[in-house]
Amino acid sequence: MFVEIEEIAKEFGAERALHPVSLSIPSGALIALLGPSGSGKTTLLRILAGLEFPTSGRVLFNGEDATGMSVQQRRAGFVFQHYALFRHMTVFENVAYGLRARKRKERPTDAEIGRRVNRLLDLIQLPDIGPRYPSQLSGGQRQRVALARALAIEPRMLLLDEPFGALDAKVRKELRQGLREIHDTTGLTTVFVTHDQEEAMELADLVVVMSMGRIEQVGRPGDIRARPASEFVRAFTTA
Amino acid sequence: MSDIAYPVRANPVTTEPRLARYILIGTVVVLIAILLFAPLIAVFSEALREGWSAAISSLSEPDARSAIQLTLLVAAVVVPLNAVFGIAAAWAITKFDFRGKAFLITLIDLPFSVSPVVAGLALVLLFGSNSALGAWFIAHDMKIVFALPGILLATMFVTFPFVARELIPVMMEQGRAEEEAALTLGASGWRTFFTVTLPNIRWALLYGVLLCNARAMGEFGAVAVISGKIRGETTTMPIMIEMLYNEYLSVAAFSLAAALAMLALVTLLLKSLLEWRYADLLSATRRH
Numbered sequence: 001m002f003v004e005i006e007e008i009a010k011e012f013g014a015e016r017a018l019h020p021v022s023l024s025i026p027s028g029a030l031i032a033l034l035g036p037s038g039s040g041k042t043t044l045l046r047i048l049a050g051l052e053f054p055t056s057g058r059v060l061f062n063g064e065d066a067t068g069m070s071v072q073q074r075r076a077g078f079v080f081q082h083y084a085l086f087r088h089m090t091v092f093e094n095v096a097y098g099l100r101a102r103k104r105k106e107r108p109t110d111a112e113i114g115r116r117v118n119r120l121l122d123l124i125q126l127p128d129i130g131p132r133y134p135s136q137l138s139g140g141q142r143q144r145v146a147l148a149r150a151l152a153i154e155p156r157m158l159l160l161d162e163p164f165g166a167l168d169a170k171v172r173k174e175l176r177q178g179l180r181e182i183h184d185t186t187g188l189t190t191v192f193v194t195h196d197q198e199e200a201m202e203l204a205d206l207v208v209v210m211s212m213g214r215i216e217q218v219g220r221p222g223d224i225r226a227r228p229a230s231e232f233v234r235a236f237t238t239a
Numbered sequence: 240m241s242d243i244a245y246p247v248r249a250n251p252v253t254t255e256p257r258l259a260r261y262i263l264i265g266t267v268v269v270l271i272a273i274l275l276f277a278p279l280i281a282v283f284s285e286a287l288r289e290g291w292s293a294a295i296s297s298l299s300e301p302d303a304r305s306a307i308q309l310t311l312l313v314a315a316v317v318v319p320l321n322a323v324f325g326i327a328a329a330w331a332i333t334k335f336d337f338r339g340k341a342f343l344i345t346l347i348d349l350p351f352s353v354s355p356v357v358a359g360l361a362l363v364l365l366f367g368s369n370s371a372l373g374a375w376f377i378a379h380d381m382k383i384v385f386a387l388p389g390i391l392l393a394t395m396f397v398t399f400p401f402v403a404r405e406l407i408p409v410m411m412e413q414g415r416a417e418e419e420a421a422l423t424l425g426a427s428g429w430r431t432f433f434t435v436t437l438p439n440i441r442w443a444l445l446y447g448v449l450l451c452n453a454r455a456m457g458e459f460g461a462v463a464v465i466s467g468k469i470r471g472e473t474t475t476m477p478i479m480i481e482m483l484y485n486e487y488l489s490v491a492a493f494s495l496a497a498a499l500a501m502l503a504l505v506t507l508l509l510k511s512l513l514e515w516r517y518a519d520l521l522s523a524t525r526r527h
Contacts (some may be wrong), residue, residue, distance in 0.1 A: 101424055155422055
C-alpha cells in the first residue's frame, strides 16, 4: 500500500507538534522517521496509525482519503516503544488477539488461529514460547512477539515506534537484521521511528529527517550523507 | 593503600543488632495485640457472656434480623453501583485528557474530607420536606429521608472514593499503551475494556470493592442522621448496635457487633482465599 501525507499539522492545545508536513511513502518501502525527541516523528507515526488525528491536512492510503478512518479500520500493525504486550495473556493469546477480535463472519476458526499463530512464532524464530507470559521473556523476545502480534492481523502497513530503543547493542543489531528480513518476506510498507541515525541509515530505503515538527530532508541514506539539505541534517547525521 | 585491612563485617549490611530487632518486633506485636486482636476478642467474649443460645436468640429478634437484612441490602445495592462509578471515574481520569481533570480528582476525594454527619445532614436538607426538591418527591409519594433511598444515598456518598482511589494509581502506572495496542489490532472500545483494561485491574478492583463493602456495612454517621433511626425499619446494624447498647442490652448489642465483625472477617477471608488460589497467575502476570 502506498501512503501520502498531505499538509498534515497537529497541535496539542497551544503547542505545535507538527507544522504542515507532506510526504509520499511508496508501496513496499522501508522508511525511517529520524529525529531528536520532540521532532514530531512519533506524532506523525501515530497519525498514520489512527491513534491521533491531525488538526489539518489529509492522509491517503492507495490514493483514497483515510484521514477520518478509525484506528480499527486502518489495519496498521503497530509495534509500541515498550511493546505494550498484554501482560495477563500468554504469548499465544497475545498474538491471537487481533484474530479473535474480528467480527464473527471474518473470524478464523480456533484451529486456523492456532496454525497462524504458530506460523508467526516460527517467523520470529521463537516457536516454543507460546505458553509463556510476557514477564518471562527477555527484551529482545518481547520485541519480536510484539512484531508477530502486529503481523497477525494481516496489516496493510507496519508501523514501529523506536522498535530497538530499549535493547542492548548486540540484540539491537540482530533484530535490525530480523526486521529487514521480515520486511523483505512480507513486502509490507514499513515505517519506523528512531533517534539513532546509524540505525536509520543502515536499515531504511528512505530516511526522513525531522526536527521541531518539520521535515528537514527526505532521501536515500547515501544521498543524505553526501548532500545534507541543512546544517541541522549535517550535524545530526554525522553525530 | 592496599595493605590497609578493613574489618570484615559478619552481618549483612541490611540487618540491625539483635537487641534492636527484638525491641522493634516486640513493639509491633504488642501494638497489633492491643489495637487489633484485643478489641475483637472483647466483642466476641462479651457477646457470648451468657452463652451461645442467648447470643443467637438475640440475633433472631425481629428488629435485629431486619437490621441485618437492611445492612446486607444496602451493601448489595451500593457496592456494585460504586464499583461501576469507580471504574468509570478511574478510566476517565487515567486514560483520557480533558479540562477539569484535577477538579474531578478533588471531587472524588470529597467524601473522605467531609464528615459523614455533615453529608447526612446535607442530604436531609436537600431531600427533606422543607426543600422544594423534597416537597416534590413527597408530593409524588416517594420517601427519601428517613427511608431506604436516603440510607442508600448516604452510604453511596460516603463509600464513593474507595474503588476509584484504589484503581487510579494502578491504572496510572499501567498507562495507555496496552489499550492502544488492542485498538490497533482491531478491537472495539468495549472489547478493549473487557479483555485488556479489566483483567489488568482486577486485583485493585477486588481490594477497592472489599474496602467499599466494609465501609458500606459499617457506616454510622451519615446513616444515623438520614435514617431517622426507626426501629425495625431504617436501622442498619451499626445503628441498631448503638441503640441496644444505649438501652443496656449489652449481650444483644455485642452479639450484633460480633455478627458485623464476622461479615468483615468473611470478606477478608474470601480475599485471602482468592489470592492463595491465584498466587501463580499473580506472580506470572505482574511486571518486574
